Amino acid sequence: MMHKRFPAYLQDIQDDVEGHARAFGLDFFPILYEVLDYKTMNEVAAYGGFPTRYPHWRFGMDYEQLSKSYEWGMSKIYEMVINTNPAYAYLLEGNSTVDQKTVMAHVCGHVDFFKHNYFFSKTNRKMIDGMANHASLVRRHMERQGQDVVEDFIDTCLSLENLIDPMSAFIVRSRGKGEGEDGEDGEVPRLRAKQYMDNFINPPEYLEAQRKKKEEEKKKQRKRFPEEPQRDILLWLIQHAPLETWQRNVLEIVRDEAYYFVPQAMTKIMNEGWATYWHSKILTEKALDASEIIDYADACSGILATSPGRLNPYKLGVELFRNIEDRWNRGRFGKEWEECDSMDAKRDWDRRLGLGQRKLFEVRKLYNDVTFLDEFFTLEFCLEQKFYSFGFSERSGNWEIMSREFKKVKETMLRQLTNRGQPFIYVEDGNFENRSELLLRHQHEGVDLDLAQARDTLRNLYKVWTRPVSLLTRVEGKGKLLRCDDSSITEKSADYPA
Amino acid sequence: MSQKIDLDHGRFRQIIRGKIKQNLRKYISQGEMIARKGKDTVSVPLPQVDIPHFKHGGKQQGGVGQGKGDVGDPLGQGQDGDEPGAGQAGDRPGEHLVEIEVSLQELAEILGEELELPRIEPKGAAKIVSFKDKYTGIRTTGPESLRHFRRTYRQAMRRQISMGTYDPKNPVIIPIRDDKRYRSWRSEPLPQSNAVIIYMMDVSGSMGDEQKEIVRIESFWIDTWLRSQYHGIESRYIIHDAMAKEVDRDTFFRTRESGGTMISSAYKLCAKMIEDEYAPDQWNIYPFHFSDGDNWSVDDTVTCVELLKTKVLPACNLFAYGQVESPYGSGQFIKDLREHFDEDERVVTSEIKGKDAIMDSIKDFLGKGR
Numbered sequence: 001m002m003h004k005r006f007p008a009y010l011q012d013i014q015d016d017v018e019g020h021a022r023a024f025g026l027d028f029f030p031i032l033y034e035v036l037d038y039k040t041m042n043e044v045a046a047y048g049g050f051p052t053r054y055p056h057w058r059f060g061m062d063y064e065q066l067s068k069s070y071e072w073g074m075s076k077i078y079e080m081v082i083n084t085n086p087a088y089a090y091l092l093e094g095n096s097t098v099d100q101k102t103v104m105a106h107v108c109g110h111v112d113f114f115k116h117n118y119f120f121s122k123t124n125r126k127m128i129d130g131m132a133n134h135a136s137l138v139r140r141h142m143e144r145q146g147q148d149v150v151e152d153f154i155d156t157c158l159s160l161e162n163l164i165d166p167m168s169a170f171i172v173r174s175r176g177k178g179e180g181e182d183g184e185d186g187e188v189p190r191l192r193a194k195q196y197m198d199n200f201i202n203p204p205e206y207l208e209a210q211r212k213k214k215e216e217e218k219k220k221q222r223k224r225f226p227e228e229p230q231r232d233i234l235l236w237l238i239q240h241a242p243l244e245t246w247q248r249n250v251l252e253i254v255r256d257e258a259y260y261f262v263p264q265a266m267t268k269i270m271n272e273g274w275a276t277y278w279h280s281k282i283l284t285e286k287a288l289d290a291s292e293i294i295d296y297a298d299a300c301s302g303i304l305a306t307s308p309g310r311l312n313p314y315k316l317g318v319e320l321f322r323n324i325e326d327r328w329n330r331g332r333f334g335k336e337w338e339e340c341d342s343m344d345a346k347r348d349w350d351r352r353l354g355l356g357q358r359k360l361f362e363v364r365k366l367y368n369d370v371t372f373l374d375e376f377f378t379l380e381f382c383l384e385q386k387f388y389s390f391g392f393s394e395r396s397g398n399w400e401i402m403s404r405e406f407k408k409v410k411e412t413m414l415r416q417l418t419n420r421g422q423p424f425i426y427v428e429d430g431n432f433e434n435r436s437e438l439l440l441r442h443q444h445e446g447v448d449l450d451l452a453q454a455r456d457t458l459r460n461l462y463k464v465w466t467r468p469v470s471l472l473t474r475v476e477g478k479g480k481l482l483r484c485d486d487s488s489i490t491e492k493s494a495d496y497p498a
Numbered sequence: 499m500s501q502k503i504d505l506d507h508g509r510f511r512q513i514i515r516g517k518i519k520q521n522l523r524k525y526i527s528q529g530e531m532i533a534r535k536g537k538d539t540v541s542v543p544l545p546q547v548d549i550p551h552f553k554h555g556g557k558q559q560g561g562v563g564q565g566k567g568d569v570g571d572p573l574g575q576g577q578d579g580d581e582p583g584a585g586q587a588g589d590r591p592g593e594h595l596v597e598i599e600v601s602l603q604e605l606a607e608i609l610g611e612e613l614e615l616p617r618i619e620p621k622g623a624a625k626i627v628s629f630k631d632k633y634t635g636i637r638t639t640g641p642e643s644l645r646h647f648r649r650t651y652r653q654a655m656r657r658q659i660s661m662g663t664y665d666p667k668n669p670v671i672i673p674i675r676d677d678k679r680y681r682s683w684r685s686e687p688l689p690q691s692n693a694v695i696i697y698m699m700d701v702s703g704s705m706g707d708e709q710k711e712i713v714r715i716e717s718f719w720i721d722t723w724l725r726s727q728y729h730g731i732e733s734r735y736i737i738h739d740a741m742a743k744e745v746d747r748d749t750f751f752r753t754r755e756s757g758g759t760m761i762s763s764a765y766k767l768c769a770k771m772i773e774d775e776y777a778p779d780q781w782n783i784y785p786f787h788f789s790d791g792d793n794w795s796v797d798d799t800v801t802c803v804e805l806l807k808t809k810v811l812p813a814c815n816l817f818a819y820g821q822v823e824s825p826y827g828s829g830q831f832i833k834d835l836r837e838h839f840d841e842d843e844r845v846v847t848s849e850i851k852g853k854d855a856i857m858d859s860i861k862d863f864l865g866k867g868r
Contacts, residue, residue: 043503052502058549060510063503068599151509158549306564309573315564390573391560398572402560413562425552447554456550 006033010091013101020286021108025361026278028111029125030086033104037093041077042066044090048261049082050131054138054253055147056154078303079103083114083264085125098288098295105282109275112364117270119263119368122169127260134253141246153247157254159460162422163233164255166262188214229426229441234258236427241464251464265420266368273317274364276303280318309390309399311413316385320372323381324363325356369417377413379406389413415446423449428472438465442473444496449473451482458484472496514598515608517544522612526719526860527853540605541597606726609719613860616867618727618782618815629685640680649679693728693782695721696771698764700789702739703756709822713788714751716820716856720786723864728782734771738764740794744771758794761787761831762801769809778813785814786863791821791829799831803838811844818846818863 014033021028036044046063047053069075078099081089089107091100114120124130142150165171188210193201230236234255238248264271280300288296304315327333331351340346363372389412391402403409424443432439438461442449454471461469461484468485472494479496482489518525525542563573609615636649654673658664664671699705699713725731735750736742742763745753768785776783793799811817821832832847839845848862849855 039501043501046503046506055506055509057506057510057513059503060506060508061547063507064510155549159551162551162553308565308567309561309563311562311564385564386566387562387564388567388569389560389562396572400572401563401567401569403569409562412560416559416561421554423552423554442552447559450553450555453550454552457552460550 006035009097010035010100013097014104017101017104017282017287018108020282021105021112021278024278024281025357026108026112028087028108028115029084031081031089031107031111032086033089033091035091035093038070038076039067041080041090041092042070045077045080049080049088049090050128052128052132052135054135054154055142056151056158058158078299079106081107081110082127083120083123083125084127085115087111087114088128096295098292099299101287101292102279102283102296102299105279105287106275108282109278110271112278113267113271113274116365117263117267117368118366119266123260123263130256130260134257137249137253141250145246150246150250153250154254156460156463157234157251159457160234160237160464161254161258162420163425164235164258164262165231166266166420168232168235169259225430226427229428231424231426233425233427233440236430237464240430242466243464247464262420263368266370269313269317269320269369269417270364270367270372271317272313273319273321276314276318277321277360311416319385320376320381321360321363323378323384324376325360327356328359329354329356331355370414373410373413373417377410382406382409387413418445423447425471432470435467437468437470440469440471442471444474448475451475454482455484455489458482458489462486514544514547514600515604517547518542518600518605519608519612522608523854523857526715526857538603539599539601541599544598547598602722603726606722609723609860610726613857613865615723615861615864618724618867631683631685633681634684635682636679637682638676638679640682644681646679646681650677653677653679692732692780693724693784694732694734694776695724696734696736696768696783696785697750698736698738698742698768698785698787699750700739700759700761700764700787701737701753701755702759702790702792704759704790704792704824704826705754705822706824707754709790709824710751710754712822712850712853712856713820715853716788716850716859717786719856719860720863723860724784736764736767736771738767742767759789759792760794760798761789762798762805765802765805765810769805772810772813776813783814784816784818785810786818786820788820788822789829789831790824790826791831792824792826793829793831793834799834802831803834806839806845811842814844816846816863816866817844818848820848820850820859820863822850823852 010033014031018031042063044051045066046059053059066075066077070077077092078095079089079091081087087107087110089103089111091103095103138150138154188207190198190202190207226236234251237243238251238255243251283296284293304312304318306312306315329352330349331337331353332346332349337346337349340349363376367375383406387409388401388404389409390399392398393400393402424445426441426443427438428441429439430436440461454473458469458471468483470481470483472479472481474480474496479494480491481494482491521544610617636646650673651671654671654677655664657674657677658671697717699710721733733747735745735747737745737750737753737755738760739755739757740760740763744767764787772778772783793802806817819832819835821829832849835845835847839847843866846863846866848859850859
């Protein structure tokens, strides 16, 4: 990366903006800015904000797409900041002063969010080093094993990178559950009987049979592997797949990086909303000159523009934060508010509580996108912001607006965000059919899997597991078992337990 | 400035090339897949570039949007990438295709490698049309007018420093004869080879849309290949039924006329064109003729053969005849040509049975390296 001296006028802006941000109560890691030309900007963006990543063609692909869309004037990266301590942020060379001011205020919001949001609390804040270490490890593997081999294996791993458990970092694992918790070992309950009747009421043959049956069941239970379905499939593979050392290491690297990016994906709307809320507040209330207001508004309208069929996280996030602030300022919450059904009373409802700011900071600390929308996306907000749900109409062959009904809209939105929009896939059985095959189960939540992709992904899983891999899913309401062995895929119908 | 990403990017392009090569037959037989973009590039949809994941299928999923519109209104095409930092949430379910831009030059190379096409040795390449002088280096002798001032003084300074006669407080530098440096040049020959492709197509009633599509696809690839071999190539288009006329490219692929077929009319026009405009010793001439082979009469076929022998063949590098199979079957003409010119390696004939045969036919035409 180029190390240019950070220009003095930008340093002044930074000091000014950060001063205002602190006065508003934002609290962030130290921020280090770098000014980049657009080529380097695209490079860094392709690397996910990091200066160094392991060698892989996918970054080249992203770079090409970013460069193309920049050259055609379709998009331009304004702002980029990574979650590290100190936080690194990038400014585009040649942007106007107003833009740079806006970006800096925006970045303050992001870094405050990184520092305080609960879902970021477990991330590695030295990830720049982490990524660089990964890069040099992968390079070393490539030198030893050959570039093509390692690259192929990375492709395989990346295909599985979403098979992780986003909440994994927060689960308190209760290991070492006591053996024989379920009643005394092998003891068959007897009916009460007088001694001389015992042999008739509790016949020894029956008792024996019962005891055997129970033992059998227990054996089965114990043989289940894993004992409970596992969501962190990558971890499962690292622990149990027959991998070579370098392969295991590559898989660990891919998993590690996937987990690093999880909080970003989980809080996209909140994070952007929070940053937008603050750049807007800092700039319009403090940092802008009168002469800059038009340019600022112009840039802002671009960021907040909505287009059909697309949810703009900046827009949704900032509007929802403002809505929350307003509601808590005026006391529009709680049992009384919920139960009031007089529209007149609701319209003029103002308890002058002034709790808005406090609530905002609380929300930014404790919520993620799903809980944020679940709790604060209200009927009033939905109507005011003109939300609709859309879907594909078989009849017209178009994507069209399906409904403006609050329930439908909210349901669609939450479904889209749950598990970052990814399907739930579990390791069900690591010794399927008692042939050390792998069985995965897709927990169907109303949307079928993309089967073409699922087949390709299964092939990749097979490469890692090296034994046949099956996936149980539901397609058009019917259970289906996809099985991949030796790169051929068979499909048959199967029971899909609801 | 070179960047770290260049390595990854290069790797990506390499993979793209491999994929295109793998799927070349498919691209060739389904001409509509490759869309021209701008002057020198095409965009190619590549299916399996992106990494597969377990993910939800598109059409059941739907999503949430914001703004005006009534229930049932279509959304129209969502614009991609007009939003800073386009997010995960709310992305329209997209197709699993990546559009990749490839330059025509690159496409020609891929075609050449896959079909193992030999490079064409242009006629009269030895004939050098012009020289161009290029300053390429520095030498110690030369005319004073070409003395390189800075290099001369630098040399002098270097000498003075090493001899210890340089005084930083009084930095006087006096070059002596040995210090003098002169620009040197090289005359580079600019071989100029001119080439013209004359496309001829039968547009009689029996040539349907499918046949024309085949001709269109095939001439696109021929064009691409020949363009990669010659700088500055001209294309001319002739259509004929019972009469021949010259048309522009657009008309060439669109016209549908009915009527009989007199192939000689096209050859006459072609011969005239060559005679008037393309002197055979200056030009590499490539007539390509596509027809369904149903010529009007045996007499006309005789005229054709005569025309080819006396006028067209002596002038051209390669005469290619592609016979497209029409719903009315394949005609006699190809057999006649083969009978007369079997020994002549300037003539290539190829039967194109359908879209899948285009690739082989291209190989037939261009495989000779003429």
